[in-house]
Amino acid sequence: MKKAILTFLGILGLGISYLSAQIDTLEVITEFNSPALNPWGLTWDGTNLWIGDNDSGKIYSVSTSGETQDSIVVENATITGISFVNDTLWALNTDIVGDTTIGPYTYPVYHLYQIDKSDGNKIDTIKIFGVEFTLPPGGLWGLTYYDHKFYVSYDGGYGPCLIEIDRDTKTDTTLCCTHLVGMTIANDSIYAISHFDDIITTTDGEQEFWKYGIPSHATDITYDGANFWIMDTVEKKVKKLEGTGLSINRQHTTDTYLQVFPNPTDDYIYIKKGRKFDIESAEIVDINGRIVESISVDKINNHDIIEVSHLENGVYFIVLHIENKILTSKFVKD
Numbered sequence: 001m002k003k004a005i006l007t008f009l010g011i012l013g014l015g016i017s018y019l020s021a022q023i024d025t026l027e028v029i030t031e032f033n034s035p036a037l038n039p040w041g042l043t044w045d046g047t048n049l050w051i052g053d054n055d056s057g058k059i060y061s062v063s064t065s066g067e068t069q070d071s072i073v074v075e076n077a078t079i080t081g082i083s084f085v086n087d088t089l090w091a092l093n094t095d096i097v098g099d100t101t102i103g104p105y106t107y108p109v110y111h112l113y114q115i116d117k118s119d120g121n122k123i124d125t126i127k128i129f130g131v132e133f134t135l136p137p138g139g140l141w142g143l144t145y146y147d148h149k150f151y152v153s154y155d156g157g158y159g160p161c162l163i164e165i166d167r168d169t170k171t172d173t174t175l176c177c178t179h180l181v182g183m184t185i186a187n188d189s190i191y192a193i194s195h196f197d198d199i200i201t202t203t204d205g206e207q208e209f210w211k212y213g214i215p216s217h218a219t220d221i222t223y224d225g226a227n228f229w230i231m232d233t234v235e236k237k238v239k240k241l242e243g244t245g246l247s248i249n250r251q252h253t254t255d256t257y258l259q260v261f262p263n264p265t266d267d268y269i270y271i272k273k274g275r276k277f278d279i280e281s282a283e284i285v286d287i288n289g290r291i292v293e294s295i296s297v298d299k300i301n302n303h304d305i306i307e308v309s310h311l312e313n314g315v316y317f318i319v320l321h322i323e324n325k326i327l328t329s330k331f332v333k334d
Contacts, residue, residue: 006135025213026228028242029139032066034236041082041091041143042182042220042231042238048236049222049229052079052091059091059120064224072120074113081143081152081220085167089117092152094139099169110140112150112165126170128163142220144183144190151190179200182220182231193218193230214241260318264332267309270330271300271318278322284308285317285328292316308333 034051041052041059048069051060057077061069063163077093084090096108114124128140142153150165166299183192193214216239218230228241260269282295292311295318299306308316311333320327 010032017147025215026174028239029227029241029242030217031232031237032062034231034238035060035062035068035071036236039231039233039236039238042088042222042229043082044222044224044229045084045087050084050089050236052080053233054078054094057120059089059115061117062238064227064240072117073113073123074115074120077111077113080139080141083143083145083150084238085145088123089115090142090143090145090150091115092143094141096139108139112140112143112152114265126150126165128165128172142180142182142192144185146185146188146190151175151183153183155193182218184222184228186223186228191221191223191228193221196290211225236256259331260331263330264334265308266334268305268307269318269331270305282318282320284311285319287315287317 016303036051036053036056036058038053038055039051041050043050045061045142048061048063051062053059055078057074057079058071059074059079059082060071063069072090074093076095077091078095079091080094081092082089091113093111095110095115097111108129110128112126112128113122115121131173139229140152140154142151143150148167150167152165153161156161161180163172164175165172173322181193185191195257204235214230216230216232217234218239219233221229222229227243229298230239230241260271262269279297279300282297282300283291284293284295286292295306308331313334315330316327318331
């Protein structure tokens with residue numbers, strides 16, 4: 001079975017290990033069939049789970065044992081990510097509802113709806129302008145909410161795929177992270193399903209980290225205060241994962257980030273880093289934790305090209321040693 005991975009987004013100051021092969025896999029402890037025929041979104045309201053149907057615009061409320069409690073229909077919408085903000089339900093419509101021209105480019109327009117959970121009517125709408133890379137049939141994927149801001153993941157190719165939207169001003173900012181799908185908040189941290197790597201990750205908006213493996217292919221994730229639940233769209237099942245003992249808080253570290261591009265690559269990479277740290281040493285590490293090559297610190301500081309054409313195809317990590325900390329960023333050589 002294809003293994004999905006939960007990615008934990010952020011926490012640069014804790015010295016995250018780059019030995020990704022040692023990540024723990026969260027096992028399924030209970031599961032039930034989804035009432036949605038084409039399930040995608042999944043969220044938790046404090047009592048019940050809510051499941052979005054990507055085809056019909058229908059959203060189901062179900063108990064933790066799988067019994068359907070209620071259902072609503074959001075008219076003229078293809079629902080992906082769903083999330084509760086206090087007691088209000090919000091849903092992403094991945095249909096393109098229009099477009100706008102800025103300079104030489106035409107950008108698709110999507111909608112984020114506040115939904116009346118009693119009848120499916122739309123109470124409020126936030127417009128989301130797709131970036132240049134966002135083309136159908138991609139669109140919007142995942143949704144979560146933290147500290148007066150929505151976080152929306154989208155199909156941005158190999159570029160940044162996360163948008164932060166201020167709930168009050170309805171303005172958005174493009175953040176980091178490739179191939180994020182569903183997202184949730186757990187203990188003040190953002191956790192996300194990574195579609196490309198099949199991992200659960202976490203992010204601070206500048207970088208993402210591998211955290212947990214999952215024995216399923218999932219599109220969305222939610223957290224009930226003790227356990228993660230995932231939406232397995234292959235088996236069309238909702239699955240509860242074993243507890244994680246989470247105790248990490250989200251931190252904002254805009255000046256201590258690391259980004260590798262282009263990614264994937266077949267010949268070279270650039271490395272972009274935050275400003276407020278000095279690199280002691282750097283290397284390329286393979287997925288088994290072996291150092292395959294040392295990197296010149298001057299090349300990183302000068303933003304020079306780093307040749308990787310000689311590496312075998314596979315997953316690698318750039319590892320920077322900074323005082324007593326380690327920063328990592330993954331790239332794919334193909």
